[in-house]
Amino acid sequence: MDYAAALLDETRALGELFRTGDPALPIPTCPDWNLTQLFRHVGRGHRWAAQIVADRLDHALDPRDVVDGKPPAGLDAAIDWLNDGAQLVLDAIAQVGADNPAWTFLGPRPAVWWVRRRLHEATVHRADVVLALGGEFTLPPALAGDGIGEWLDLVTLRLGRDGQPLPLSDGESVHLHATDDGLGPAGEWTISRAAGAGTVSWAHEHGKGSVALRGPARDLFLAVMRRVPVADTDIAVFGDAAVWQNWVDHTAF
Incomplete structure (x- = not known):
């Protein structure tokens, strides 16, 4: 499976849902979150992982220290921010080497581990949004x-x-x-x-x-x-x- 391509595809699909959804839409499968909060969570999470890999950290990164961790104003700019975050994950791994050890919450893993993790983070949260919108979630x-x-x-x-x-x-x-x-x-x-x-x-x-x-x-x-x-x-x-x-x-x- 081409995890890198799937990460970019799933992230883009989530961004398009955000384009058409009400930012205040409650997300029942993520209690206390609305669509804007879920969108920010995924986008910041991509950048969080990318920064951990790129900076070769041996510990968790405080989410408040994520560079550009908040989406910009404007719908198109915010969606670009989301998509760029997924690309940053891939760029960081290419920069340090896929097999270079990276911090994860399960202990050190090859940096490429983060591609699959961020892919399925995006996938499950796309499901959250589709279900909140009353749509039919599809996945190969x-x-x-x-x-x-x-x-x-x-x-x-x-x-x-x-x-x-x-x-x-x-x-x-x-x-x-x-x-x-x-x-x-x-x-x-x-x-x-x-x-x-x-x-x-x-x-x-x-x-x-x-x-x-x-x-x-x-x-x-x-x-x-x-x-x-x-x-x-x-x-x-x-x-x-x-x-x-x-x-x-x-x-x-």
Whole structure:
């Protein structure tokens, strides 16, 4: 997958939604945010990541210290600011080298790690806006599937590190199965906690699971990201639905 091109595309798509939406539009899936605040969050986030990489920081950057962290006045200028921020991420990585270690909230990672992270940040927030506008969110199955995997990486690593209660009991597992043609093994995810283990892990593998969800990758993406309840999708649930609900209730990021 061309993550760089997808980052630019998703960011542009978000900008066009901002062009047509009411700046004060509430975003139900991001409580206490309106469209302007979400737009600023994504745009500043792009520049935040770019600055971390470009300055070779070994710590988190205070968002208040992000250079040009606020969009300019004027709709066209603000959208250009958003799009330029995505390009800054790519430019910073090209400048330092894709394999150069960079700070991330999961520990040092190759600088190129930030492209995929910012891509899916833009993607999920585009979903927030489309849903707030009452539209139909679309996402290619391969991109939706990659977003699920990227999210599971973030969630499972943080669960093991932060010491918070695990969303699965001993021996429980969740299986996700995308029904889209062509995904193959990349369209299946098994999330599990081995008996006696203090961590949760996931893998691309077929499995029954304590609970299994089967449906389009886009629907699975929205459900995993806590954007829509399973009941409002075309996902079929098999097994213990309470296991899924417990997972969803305890995997806010």
